[in-house]
Each structure stands twice: as structure tokens, then as C-alpha cells.
Amino acid sequence: MSTLAALGWGPYFSAQLSSEEASTLLVGRVVADRGRRLRVRFEAGDRLAIVPGHLLGAEPVPVAGDFVLTTPGEPPVIARVLERRSALSRNAAGRATVEQVLAANVDVVLVVQGLDEGAHPRRLERTLAAVHASGAEPAVVLTKADLVPDLGEALAEARAAAAGAPVLVASGVSGEGLDALAGLVGPGRTAVFVGPSGAGKSTLVNALLGRAEQPVGAVRARDVRGRHTTTARRLFELPGAGCVIDGPGIRELRLWDAGGLAAAFDDVAALAAGCRFRDCRHAGEPGCAVAGAVEAGRLDAGRLESLRKLEREAALQEARRGGAAARAEKLRWRPIKKAQRRMYRDRDRG
Ligand SMILES: Nc1nc2c(ncn2[C@@H]2O[C@H](COP(=O)(O)OP(=O)(O)OP(=O)(O)O)[C@@H](O)[C@H]2O)c(=O)[nH]1
Numbered sequence: 001m002s003t004l005a006a007l008g009w010g011p012y013f014s015a016q017l018s019s020e021e022a023s024t025l026l027v028g029r030v031v032a033d034r035g036r037r038l039r040v041r042f043e044a045g046d047r048l049a050i051v052p053g054h055l056l057g058a059e060p061v062p063v064a065g066d067f068v069l070t071t072p073g074e075p076p077v078i079a080r081v082l083e084r085r086s087a088l089s090r091n092a093a094g095r096a097t098v099e100q101v102l103a104a105n106v107d108v109v110l111v112v113q114g115l116d117e118g119a120h121p122r123r124l125e126r127t128l129a130a131v132h133a134s135g136a137e138p139a140v141v142l143t144k145a146d147l148v149p150d151l152g153e154a155l156a157e158a159r160a161a162a163a164g165a166p167v168l169v170a171s172g173v174s175g176e177g178l179d180a181l182a183g184l185v186g187p188g189r190t191a192v193f194v195g196p197s198g199a200g201k202s203t204l205v206n207a208l209l210g211r212a213e214q215p216v217g218a219v220r221a222r223d224v225r226g227r228h229t230t231t232a233r234r235l236f237e238l239p240g241a242g243c244v245i246d247g248p249g250i251r252e253l254r255l256w257d258a259g260g261l262a263a264a265f266d267d268v269a270a271l272a273a274g275c276r277f278r279d280c281r282h283a284g285e286p287g288c289a290v291a292g293a294v295e296a297g298r299l300d301a302g303r304l305e306s307l308r309k310l311e312r313e314a315a316l317q318e319a320r321r322g323g324a325a326a327r328a329e330k331l332r333w334r335p336i337k338k339a340q341r342r343m344y345r346d347r348d349r350g
């Protein structure tokens, strides 16, 4: 059985409850999300809760990590999703203008990279930019350390890509780095694992849990089908630490906006302060401190190119979203225009 405190409940959330809600509704945290049925953990245990029709199209759609209020009956019905402290989101797969929240109320995002594949600094940069935009702290976890005899180069590459975010070395097989990892999660905090398939995320979760990962509590027969959906994300409570969210839906984060770029590339921003022109684009202008740093070997040219690419991507996303917002606005005005036309017509007739 869990306490709400172990699940990450605190004053930020309790302050959102009216006294009526506090006396009539139950508080729980979504530990697995799959469509209309949510597995919610209450102090008394896990139950499957229903998302009522009127909340289906509404924002926010409850996801793993959300704190929810439900009716006390069976099945519990979601009454309200509490305001999030943070949300990890990405562009919904294949759609340029739809934001998809992957996990809610996350404190730290653990960006996992298997050392058998090297550090992949460009991929780390892209993911870290998305993490910075989420409001959660980033950390890089280089795992499968048992497979590589010499970490030096990968570690240096990852540190350069991480721009000050902590870089941990770990192994789900040898157990190296697990204590430091649990320390990053910490009691009352929530971490989410992000990384490509096969990076070793689930192995780390199992090692942290000290057991093979399993859904807690009985699963009803009619729910079995849902367990095989590829978008199910699950929240686990670590013994003595906080919570971690793992799932196949969170592999690559596509950039949603430019909000995280400055933080993810704060070293470039610091260099740019030394450029002769304030609006220097670091594209061949005289007195460019960024180009100077690349020439002197203090800044990796690949890293600068990576920033450029991400800036272009973010600008494109934002432009597309501008188009989507304009379309939505048009639809919003349509009924009003119709009513106006009717009004004028009636007036002209009268
Ligand atoms: N030697 C070694 N192998 C590992 C380690 N971690 C994971 N592996 C292996 O790498 C493969 C992938 O590990 P998973 O933990 O399933 O990777 P994942 O990131 O959860 O993958 P998805 O669930 O597909 O996103 C498995 O064959 C693991 O046994 C490690 O620390 N050391």
C-alpha cells in the first residue's frame, strides 16, 4: 500500500482542492494510461478508473503521473485532473501541430543512452532541448557501462552535449551507478526514463526496483487487451526513493518549441555574449566569438550545427502551429458570424 506522500503528493496539489472536493472525492495518481481506462493508485490500492465522456475531448487528457480526483464508487470516475507542476510533451507522432503529453508532474527526466552505441551527442542535445522546455530537470544516464572498458571519450562527449546537466554512468547488469540514480530521483520526486529502444531503460527500472517489472495489483480479465498497447506508460514506486515512469511510448522526443534551446545550449549563449555584433548569427560575421571558439577547438562544430538545426526545426513548428491556431480561430468565429448575418438580415427586413 502507498501513501500519497510516497506518490509525490504535496502542498502544490492539496492547495487545489476545495473543502467540498476534499470531503467527497478520492485523490489518486495515474500509474498507467491507456485510453479511457486509467489505472489509478489510491492510498487503499490500485483501481481502474473511467474517464467520463465530457472529459475525453477536454484538456488536459489525464496521463501517467497526473493526480486526479475521482468519485468514491466502483468503478471510480475521474472528476477532475489537478493542475500539473510540469509536463513532458512532444509532437504527436507524424503530426506537426498536436502536442502530446507523455508524462505529468515529472521532476527529473533521465535521458538514457546505451554505451554499446557510444554517447550519441547529437541525439542527446535534441532530447535535452525538449526536456529543458518541459519544466523538469534533465540528467543523462550512460548505461551498459559493463560493456565498455574505456569510458573516457563517451563521457567527455556526453558532458559537452549535456551543458551542465548531470551525467551518470550506470549499468543495469553490474549495478554500478544505481545508488546515484536513486539519489537523483529522491523521495517524493518523480523521474521519467527517455531514450531509444534497447538503450536499457527497462533494465534500469528493474534493477532499481530489485524485481522484474510487473503491474501492481490484480488485472481484470476485460482489461487484458489493453496491456499490449504500445502507448501504455507506467509509474513505479522505488523502495526508499521516489517514482519512475517507464514505457515504450517515450523513446524520442521531437522538439515542440524553441523554449528549451537557450538552456540546452547555454555555453553557446555565453560565448555569443562576446560577439562584436549583438545580433550576430555566427555565420561568418567579423568578430564572432562563437566562430572563434570553434576555431580554437573550444566548441564542437557539430554542436553549433546541432543548435542551428534545432532552431530551424523549432521555427518551422511554431510557424505551422500559427497556421493551426488561425484555423481554430476561424472555426471559433463561424457561429458568431452566422448569428451576425442573421441579425442584419432580420434588421434589414424589419
Ligand atoms: N550488458 C548489459 N546489457 C544491458 C544493460 N541494460 C540493458 N541491457 C540489454 O539491452 C537490451 C535492451 O534492454 P532494455 O532494458 O529492454 O531496453 P529499453 O530501453 O527498455 O528498450 P525498450 O523497452 O524497447 O524501449 C536487453 O537485451 C538488455 O539485456 C546493461 O547495463 N548491461
Ligand SMILES: [Zn+2]
Residues within 6 Å of the ligand: 272, 275, 276, 280, 281, 282, 283, 285, 287, 288, 289, 290, 291
Ligand atoms: Zn557570433
